[in-house]
Amino acid sequence: MTTILHIANDYAGSKVYKNLISAIDILGFKQIVYSPIKDKQLVGRNKVDLVNEESEIIYSKILNKHLDRIFYKRKISKIIADLESKVDVSKIDLIHAHTWYSDGGVAFELSQKYNIPFIVAIRSTDISYFYKFFLFQRNFGKKILLNSKKIVFISESYKTSFEKTVSVVFQNKTELIPNGIPNFWFDNISSMKKDITGTVRVLYVGQFLKRKNIDLLIQSVIYLLSKDYKIELSLVGDFTNSKLHSKFSKLKFLKFLGPINDITVLRDIYQQSHIFAMPSVNETFGLVYIEALSQGLPILFTKEDGIDGFYSNAGEGVKKEVTFIKIANSLEEIINNYNDYSVDQERLKYNHNWMSIAKRYCEIYKLII
Secondary structure, three states: OOEEEEEOOOHHHOHHHHHHHHHHHHOOOEEEEEEEEOOHHHOOOOOOOOOOOOOEEEEEEOOOOOHHHHOHHHHHHHHHHHHHHHOOHHHOOEEEEOOOOOOHHHHHHHHHHHOOOEEEEEOHHHHHHHHHHOHHHHHHHHHHHHHOOEEEEOOHHHHHHHHHHOOOOOOOOEEEOOOOEOHHHHHOOOOOOOOOOOOEEEEEEOOOOHHHOHHHHHHHHHHHHHOOOOEEEEEEOOOOOOOHHHHHOOOOOEEEEEOOOOHHHHHHHHHHOOEEEOOOOOOOOOHHHHHHHHOOOOEEEEOOOOOOOOOOOOEEEEOOOOOHHHHHHHHHHHHHOHHHOOOOHHHHHHHHEHHHHHHHHHHHHHHHO
16 A cells, blocks of 8 residues: 655644545545644644554654754754654655655655655745745755655745746646635535625634734725725634734724634625635735635735735735735725626635545655655
8 A cells, every 4th residue: 555654844733734634545545644843732633533544643742942943954853863763664655745844854865765755845934934044955955856756836826936036947846736625615605796885894814913914904994994985894813912902902893703613603704794805925825715715705815925826806916015005905996896806616616625636646646656
């Protein structure tokens, strides 16, 4: 039986990996998921019961929160030694590294030692952090890619950004495979046509992080209200550690809804809204955009980032650098041309159904092996 070794340092931090591993499991591959972690509280998070009894998910609390970010090669060596103590690497057929630097460095060294082919995915932090700031590791980063069998991009925008930034051509080696969303959203898919007369309901769903630019989104709505637009902005997410609630909570047009874990309640909120807005930067993809599109909402996003390049008529992109005026202009454009936005729902299903995505990965595995 073909055995895939997944190296995923952020397995516990994102349900994306869990969903992909589960779908590949159904397709009959044996999988070893190795995830080096910094915090023992992450052990067991996103764990799933796999059909293949020989498959396993290994959480290994070996990383240091500070030193390992500085001493990159030391971290790679430490991970390899730990992985070799827990996995019989000689029985692995292919390695899937889920990030370029953190996971790809391990995959490259194991590939050199055991002559195992590997593929590598490139995500936002790979370009915006590692390649940008780790100047002394750039040649090693390129060596990882040159030796990989495939380079997978999660979004078109990061493929474009990568090609502009990294001066190496990787012909016939790149693949564009987006992330998926649960079938629930496709089972409850909704059309985009809604009555936008009266108050325009704008929705944000996500983390309360600085790079999400929620404060600028709020300011943009304030600006449009001064132009006599009627707008209501709802924010879904955990704002416990954010200053935004104390700063803006008294604004009547603004609703802090907190985290919503019930997916059916979240669906209803999407369906009651007119526009989804998340003008974030350094967004690898942004699955909430796809959730919103599945529920009939045009989206506001940031150009050259995240979902940009996938659905040309699904919404408006905010030009970098993001300002509240640029966000306001994009919101105004969506409001004034609301019925012109649409998305091919069948294409949406094909691109973001986890089983469809898993099949594409499995075809790559088979071709390489």
